[in-house]
Amino acid sequence: MVGSSVAASLAALRADTATLTRRHPHHTFRTAGERLARWNASGVDTEPFRTGRETVRERLAELGLTRPLPLSRTLVGAESTRAGAFGGFHHPDQGYRHLQAVSVITMFGPMEGETPVHPELALLDLLRAWAHDSLHYGSRRRYVDVAGVPTRVQYGINYRRTNGASYSTADTADAGHTRNLGVVMEGACDREARRLTREAAALAGVAEPDDPARRLAFRDFTGNLSPEDVAADPGGVEGEEGTYLVSLARYERTVNQRYAAFLAEFAPGEEDELHALVLRGVISGRTAGLSEWLDERHGPGTFSGAFQSSDYFAPSAIP
Template identity: 55%
Template sequence: MAVITMYGPMECRDTERSPLALLDLLRAYTHDCLHYGSRRRYVEVAGRPVRTQYGINYRRATGQPYSVVDRHGSRNTRNLGIVMEGACDKEARSITRQTAERFGVAEPFDILDALVFRDVTGTLSEEDTGRAVEVHASEEQTRYAVALSDYDRTVTRRYIRFLAEFGLGEGDELHARLLAAIVTGDVTELMTWLDERHGPGTFTGLFRAPGYFEPDPSA
């Protein structure tokens, strides 16, 4: 098993910026545990297992995904992959933020370290995502800051706007129901919750790609 952070080797007793390394690891470990624990379903095609469900994301045995990729530059999302990624990361960041608060880990003053702290604790603002240009460090650290900002813009912000748009003031409740559906693979309660607020068929109306159930022309 490999355990990796951006804060150097972990085998020595005194690691570089130990509190930040710990928070970085905690966020990543929690995030990946949620993904690992998400419901999966497989079918056999020509003697080989093919995954047709991952969390609340589906695909046909031919590989056709349930939802389409978001358009480049989109500020919102209608892609189940982004929703799942955003939900798992929001929860991981919440756990990391609570841990930092409980043990009194304060935000650093260094620009890059402050960005990392806000990223792993879920306190990164939209203004922060433009601060990558202020990071004058090694090439590797600069690329890290740019990647951090790109992730926040293309995943985190889209998920936050999705919760605001369809949560109708109950974003935390919607997030909890999404996360439960991702882990169990059962979207019944999530669909009912959305239908009660936005009308029948909201889930399929939001996410299902046109022609998803049409016969595969290559079959």
């Protein structure tokens, strides 16, 4: 929901994606549709992505999201001029950008070529990223105008004051659980994206690789990482691929493991039901169903008691 001035500002931002791709001057970006067509023309069988995409569309529709992220708004970087460039879901400064309504991602694996070195893994990584960012794209958002700048005051089930005060506070660096709604929503988006990617991998018959680094990446795409997989820095992997695996492990510990702990804490034995309620709330922007479900199991006010920051309603936070 936006006013006319905010809508005009957002339209201008969304007409110019170069502001995002310029942050990656070594990579060439093409839409996901163009990338897939080029890969297919070079002999890569892209059917695993296309089949998986239909499964994703069906599942998102079940959750209330009828229009996933268009492939034309999904930009995939490759053909890099940077020696040793390594891409994928955990490449720096990539993902969905809500002001521009575009996803900036990179081809998994070595990026110096136009086609992937590991085609099956690149297709699974692209499917995971697209499904993940489709949930971000379809999340409920509200913007207001603040001194001529469109400012987001709602994202899914999270809220923010125009001065930056958030409904929930950030987790501590060593937290094993979460009380941050941003982490809950990010974890929910990735849990769903990885589950759907796992289904696509099984349907396409993609087996877990023997190579240790690629095995970690495969387990990441499909949501099968163990705590032992990410407990220590990967040894023997140098350059950007080593950096990528360090980022993979950090994301698993700070997002996916914390979200899994949230589900286990508030919905033991009913994790899938709570997970679906979170996603439906993120898409609709309504917390009533989620709050009622939590209240029935943990008592009145569970949602606000778990997540509401005292600073959010402080007089200094309210303009």
